Structure formats: structure tokens, C-alpha cells
Amino acid sequence: MTEVLIEARGVCKTYGNGVAALDEVSLTVARGEVVCIVGPSGSGKSTLLRTLNAMEPISAGEIRVLGEAVHDRRTNLNRLRTRVGMVFQAFNLFPHRTVLQNLMLAPRIVGGVADAQAREQALRLLDKVGLGDKHDQYPGQLSGGQQQRVAIARALAMNPQIMLFDEPTSALDPEKVGEVLDVMKALAAEGMTMCVVTHEMGFARAVASRVVFMDAGRICHVDEPQRFFDGSGHPRLQAFLGQVLQG
Amino acid sequence: MSPADPGRAVRPWGWYVLYAAVMAALGYGVYAAAQRVDYNWHWERIPQYVVSFDGEEVVAPFDGFVKLADDGRSLEVESLRTAERVRIDAFDRVLSGDGDLVFEGDAIAMRSGIAAGPLVWGLWLTLKLSALSLLFALGIGVVAGLGRVAHNPAARALSATYVELIRGTPLLVQIFIFYFFVGTVMNLSAFTAGVAALSVFTGAYVAEIVRAGIEAVPRGQMEAARSLGLSYPQAMRHVVLPQAFKKSLPSLAGQFINLIKDSSLVSVMALTDLTKAGREVVSSTFSPFEVWFTVAAMYLLLTGALSIWVRRLERRLAHD
Numbered sequence: 001m002t003e004v005l006i007e008a009r010g011v012c013k014t015y016g017n018g019v020a021a022l023d024e025v026s027l028t029v030a031r032g033e034v035v036c037i038v039g040p041s042g043s044g045k046s047t048l049l050r051t052l053n054a055m056e057p058i059s060a061g062e063i064r065v066l067g068e069a070v071h072d073r074r075t076n077l078n079r080l081r082t083r084v085g086m087v088f089q090a091f092n093l094f095p096h097r098t099v100l101q102n103l104m105l106a107p108r109i110v111g112g113v114a115d116a117q118a119r120e121q122a123l124r125l126l127d128k129v130g131l132g133d134k135h136d137q138y139p140g141q142l143s144g145g146q147q148q149r150v151a152i153a154r155a156l157a158m159n160p161q162i163m164l165f166d167e168p169t170s171a172l173d174p175e176k177v178g179e180v181l182d183v184m185k186a187l188a189a190e191g192m193t194m195c196v197v198t199h200e201m202g203f204a205r206a207v208a209s210r211v212v213f214m215d216a217g218r219i220c221h222v223d224e225p226q227r228f229f230d231g232s233g234h235p236r237l238q239a240f241l242g243q244v245l246q247g
Numbered sequence: 248m249s250p251a252d253p254g255r256a257v258r259p260w261g262w263y264v265l266y267a268a269v270m271a272a273l274g275y276g277v278y279a280a281a282q283r284v285d286y287n288w289h290w291e292r293i294p295q296y297v298v299s300f301d302g303e304e305v306v307a308p309f310d311g312f313v314k315l316a317d318d319g320r321s322l323e324v325e326s327l328r329t330a331e332r333v334r335i336d337a338f339d340r341v342l343s344g345d346g347d348l349v350f351e352g353d354a355i356a357m358r359s360g361i362a363a364g365p366l367v368w369g370l371w372l373t374l375k376l377s378a379l380s381l382l383f384a385l386g387i388g389v390v391a392g393l394g395r396v397a398h399n400p401a402a403r404a405l406s407a408t409y410v411e412l413i414r415g416t417p418l419l420v421q422i423f424i425f426y427f428f429v430g431t432v433m434n435l436s437a438f439t440a441g442v443a444a445l446s447v448f449t450g451a452y453v454a455e456i457v458r459a460g461i462e463a464v465p466r467g468q469m470e471a472a473r474s475l476g477l478s479y480p481q482a483m484r485h486v487v488l489p490q491a492f493k494k495s496l497p498s499l500a501g502q503f504i505n506l507i508k509d510s511s512l513v514s515v516m517a518l519t520d521l522t523k524a525g526r527e528v529v530s531s532t533f534s535p536f537e538v539w540f541t542v543a544a545m546y547l548l549l550t551g552a553l554s555i556w557v558r559r560l561e562r563r564l565a566h567d
Contacts (some may be wrong), residue, residue: 055470082476092471096489096564105485106475151471158475 002030005162005193006052011061013047013217021047022058023217029162034194036204036225039214040240045197048214049166052195053084066161082110085155089167091147093139099126099150100135103157111158118157125153129183145176149183156187163187165196201244205229213237281536289534293541296528299364304354305338313355315345322356324349369524370545376441376520377507377549383446384506385499388453393483395458406454413451419512421448426516441513449506456498460491493564500557504550511546521545 006029013022021044029035037045050056051063054070054077063070068080094102103122107113113121126132129149131142139147148168155163165184169177181203188194188207198204204211204225211228213221213236221234229245231238281288295301307313310327321336327348338356349355363371394406413421425444429435435443464487472482492499514523525542529535 053474055474078473078476078478081474084474086471086474088467088471088474090465090467092465092467094468094471094486094490096493106472106477109481109485110476154475 002032004028005031005066006195007064008048008052009062011048011051011063012059013044013051013056014059020217022051025061025214025217025219027212027219027222029193029195031161031193032191033209034188034192034196034207035210035212036208037195037197037212037214038199038201038204038240038244039220043214044217045212045214046166047217049164049195049197052164053081053086055086078110082106082158083161085158085160085163087148087151087155087163087165087168089170091139091144091151091171093147093151093154095139097138098135099131099137099139099142102139102150103154106154107157122153122157125156126150128156128186129153130179143176144172145179148172148176148180152180152183152187162193162195165194165198167197167199169198169200199244201229201241213240215240286536288537289532290537292532292534293528293537296364296366296532296538297541298367299362301362302339302357302359303362305335305356305358307349307351307353307355308333310350311348313343313345313347313349315341315343324355365519365524365528366521366541366545369519369521370549372519372524373507373510373521373546374549376438376445376510376513376518377503379442380445380449380506380510381503383442384449384453384503387446387450388457389488391450391454392457392461395454396461410451410454413448414455418444418448418509419515422512422515437513437516437518441510441516441518445506445510445513448509449502452502452505453499456495456502457491459498460495461487463494464490493561496557496561496564500554503557504553507549507553508546 006027008025008027011022011025012020014020023044025044025048027035027048037049039045047056051058052065052070058071065080066083068075070077070080093099094105097105100119100122103125104115104118107118107121108115111118123132123135126135129152131146131149131153134142134146134150139150142150148171152163152168168184169180172180177200181200184194184196184203185207196203196208205228206225208225210222211225212219213228213234215236221228221237223233227233228237229241231241307324309324309331311324311332312327314323314325316322319341321334322338322341322343323332323334325332335356337358339359340357341355342357343349343353343355347355391406391409394402395410397403397406422441422444425435425440425447426437429443430437430440468486468490469482472486473479477485510520511522514520514526519527521542525538529538532538
């Protein structure tokens with residue numbers, strides 16, 4: 001039996017002006033699954049992802065991640081977040097710290113890991129994303145693709161059980177997209193549980209266990225990639241795929 | 248650095264010549280103006296107030312009578328009230344006569360050597376006052392600045408009130424309040440009251456600078472730190488504040504230069520800072536022009552040193 005790591009039920013998020021960003025969204029993700037969330041911009045896919053580690057509050061519904069109620073005030077969010085890594089569109093590396101320090105910061109401060117051990121792990125993770133030689137550089141000296149790979153390594157430094165990716169390649173030059181996707185593919189191959197908001201349909205088709213299509217704050221369609229992309233789904237999904245797969 | 252004018256070759260030395268010419272013209276203007284008024288310049292009176300060659304004063308340790316030794320090499324002070332007596336022989340010139348009644352702190356003899364003059368003592372007090380106030384203002388400002396960006400409404404309202412109250416009233420009035428009211432109620436010395444007034448005043452401006460600095464750090468920095476499991480205070484301390492500090496360094500430097508200059512207002516209290524020392528020297532030399540030019544130069548020394556130090560710090564922190 002597969003173990004459910006993420007379970008969202010009836011999640012709603014309404015802004016003050018009455019606009020519903022999320023409307024009765026329910027989603028479960030099992031251990032080892034790679035779930036890609038696609039959809040037009042403004043459809044609520046990033047918002048949904050950000051509610052999973054409480055970067056965004058919700059108005060109604062329930063989200064359980066690794067057995068904990070994410071939006072319950074009694075939940076120790078800081079501890080939960082160490083077990084859920086997140087990668088951002090804009091990388092968000094700490095510009096005043098070297099690459100190595102970026103990776104060591106959280107393990108040392110939050111994890112209480114000794115300096116030498118944090119350093120050793122950081123170097124190992126940098127090797128894994130192919131940037132072992134860049135550990136002494138500052139983020140500003142790296143290309144976008146390299147920065148995003150460092151950001152992935154930084155999120156992995158807390159040994160999370162789930163990784164959330166919020167449009168990880170959208171801010172990259174086209175020729176840098178591949179190197180980041182390769183790192184993500186390798187991670188998926190290791191069995192990491194991943195939720196990926198993306199516009200990379202090729203990645204979704206090749207790597208995803210399931211693909212989720214969102215539109216106007218709702219999940220319209222969920223399916224395995226094979227059937228998802230064959231053009232037999234929801235009319236709005238067909239329209240969306242028609243647009244994104246044209247080019 | 249200002250953007251270069253595109254499409255135009257830069258020939259900087261010509262402009263430096265112009266700069267020198269304008270400065271020379273201004274200097275001549277001041278000189279000519281000084282010539283027109285009926286004023287006798289006596290620059291030679293000033294150095295003794297900066298560095299004194301009179302030597303150091305030897306002061307009476309308590310109230311009592313002076314007894315000079317016959318050879319004039321030593322003297323004794325006999326206490327007025329107790330049997331205490333003290334022998335002093337480290338001096339070069341006696342200022343008191345045999346049998347004189349002296350009080351604690353009175354100069355009874357001089358030791359030769361080079362000593363700081365009143366202006367240097369004033370400069371020293373100004374430096375102490377400014378440095379201490381700078382430290383406290385930084386502490387107050389960071390706390391109040393954090394309050395300004397906090398989610399807690401009480402913290403936000405409290406810091407906003409503090410900033411508005413302090414920025415809305417003149418520093419001189421605050422100094423009077425600290426000296427006469429707070430100082431009396433809490434029994435503070437003039438120096439403590441001065442440091443308190445300057446710190447509280449500058450802290451309000453530092454708070455606004457810190458707030459602007461924090462707001463200039465992209466939101467994603469806080470989010471990335473929180474997503475790694477850092478608490479809000481940890482994220483502030485390790486991620487946001489270091490970047491905010493770097494961004495606000497130029498404004499902070501400006502504020503602290505203001506602090507040094509504002510410290511001249513504490514001369515209204517019984518504190519002999521550089522400005523007060525200047526006033527005292529004016530009254531004993533009757534050379535206000537020379538004294539105030541000297542005092543201005545001494546302030547420039549402090550503010551200039553601070554500017555240079557901050558510029559170095561900025562350069563050291565610039566790596567991204």
C-alpha cells in the first residue's frame with residue numbers, strides 16, 4: 001500500500017476582494033510520486049503549491065503533509081518545513097553568502113549540525129548537482145541555471161522527504177533549462193516525492209507520475225502523462241495543450 | 248558612480264582645473280571679506296588651546312592647607328577636617344603659597360609637559376558622546392525598525408509612535424526635556440542625559456533607515472529562509488538584516504555624521520563638548536573667527552574619518 005505524504009481536501013483561498021485563488025481543491029500525493037501541476041498563468045497552481053508548506057494561508061479546507069495539519073496553529077511549522085524542501089522561480093539564494101554557506105546555513109542554525117559535518121554534506125550535494133567547484137563563489141557570480149541548481153542543493157541540505165518546485169525553470173534562459181531539469185530528473189529517479197509547478201510539458205510527460213491541470217483556481221483534470229497529453233481530456237485542457245504545444 | 252555621458256569622450260582633468268579655480272575664488276572671497284571688516288587676526292593665540300605646553304595641573308586631593316618645603320621641591324597638603332596629610336613632589340612649578348587654604352580639585356602646582364588643550368578635551372568629549380550615542384542609537388533603531396515591519400499591531404503602533412514623536416519635535420527641546428525632566432526624575436548626570444537624548448533622537452531616524460533597508464530586501468529572501476525551517480527571528484538575523492544593513496549603510500553613515508554634528512547641541516547642558524569649549528576659548532581670547540574656524544575643522548576631522556571608514560566598510564561588503 002502506498003503511503004500518502006500530501007493530502008489536500010477542499011482547500012479554498014479567497015482574497016479580500018472576493019476573488020477566489022483556490023476553489024475546493026483536493027489532491028493527494030503518495031510517497032515517490034512526481035506530480036506536475038500545469039495550467040495557464042493565474043490559474044492558482046503556484047498558490048496551491050505554496051499552501052502546501054504554509055507560505056500562503058488558506059481560507060477553508062485542510063492540508064495534511066507528512067501526517068501534520070499544515071494550517072493548524074498548533075503545528076510546529078518550522079520543523080515541518082525542514083522536511084519539505086522548496087525551490088523558487090527566482091532562486092532566492094542568499095546573495096551575501098557563498099554557495100557553500102547558502103547550503104550550510106539551515107543545517108547549522110535549524111538542524112544544529114556541526115560545522116564540519118554540514119560542510120561535508122554541502123560539498124557532497126554540490127557535487128551531486130555538478131557544482132562542486134563553485135562552492136567558494138557568491139550567487140551573483142553564477143549563471144541562472146547554476147543558481148537554480150545551488151537552490152535545489154540548498155533545499156536538499158535539510159534532507160527533506162518532499163520537494164516543492166515553483167516554476168523552477170521559468171526565469172532561466174532557454175539554454176539553461178536543460179541542466180536544471182536534468183538535476184530534477186535525477187532526483188525523481190532516486191524516488192524523491194516531488195510537486196512541480198511547471199510550463200515544461202516535455203518534463204511533465206517524461207517524468208511525472210501524474211499531471212494536474214488547473215484553471216481558474218480549480219483542478220480540472222488529473223491523469224497519467226500518457227493519457228493527459230493525448231488530447232482526450234477536459235475541453236479547457238485541450239485548448240491549453242493546443243496553445244502550449246504549438247510552439 | 249554616476250552614469251557616463253554616452254557618446255562623449257571624458258576629459259576629467261579640465262574639470263578638476265575648473266574645480267580648483269572655483270575653490271580658489273571662494274577662498275579669496277573669504278579672505279577679501281575678512282580684510283574689509285575691522286578685525287585683527289590672531290591665529291597665534293589658537294594653538295595653545297589645542298595643545299598646551301603649560302603642562303599638567305597637580306590638584307589638591309582634598310580640602311586643606313598647603314605646607315611648602317623649604318627647598319621648594321616638595322609640598323604637603325594637610326587635611327582640613329581629618330589628620331590626613333599627603334606629600335607631593337612630582338611638580339615643576341608651585342602655584343600656591345605656604346599656608347594657603349585649598350579645596351579639593353584646586354590647582355596647587357604644575358608639572359611640565361605637553362597636555363591636551365581645552366579644544367582637544369572638548370573634541371574628546373564630543374567623540375565619546377557621539378560614539379556611545381551611535382551604539383545605543385543603532386540598538387534602539389534596529390529594535391524600532393523591526394517593530395515597524397512586524398506583523399504584531401502593538402509592536403507596529405509602538406514603533407510608529409516613537410518615530411513620529413521624536414521626528415516631530417526639535418532636538419534642542421528633547422535635550423532640555425532629557426536634561427531637566429528625565430535627568431531630574433532619574434537622577435542622571437549631564438553626560439548620561441546627553442547620551443540618552445542623542446541616542447533616542449538618532450534612534451528614530453535609524454529606525455526608518457532600518458525599515459527601508461528591510462523593505463528593500465526582496466520578499467523571496469524571507470520566504471526562502473522560512474521554507475528551510477528558519478524561524479522569523481532566525482531568518483531576520485541571518486538572512487534579511489545583513490542584507491538590509493548593507494543596503495542602508497550609506498544612509499546610516501549620513502545619519503551618524505548628523506549625530507556628531509547634532510551633539511554640539513548638548514553644549515546647552517553643563518557639558519564641555521567641542522562647541523562649549525570653543526565658546527569658552529572665545530571668551531578668553533576674543534578671537535571668535537579663528538576659534539570657530541578651528542572648531543569647524545575639528546568637527547570635519549571626526550565626520551571625515553567616519554565617512555572614510557564607512558566607505559571602506561562598503562567596499563569590503565560589496566561582493567554581489
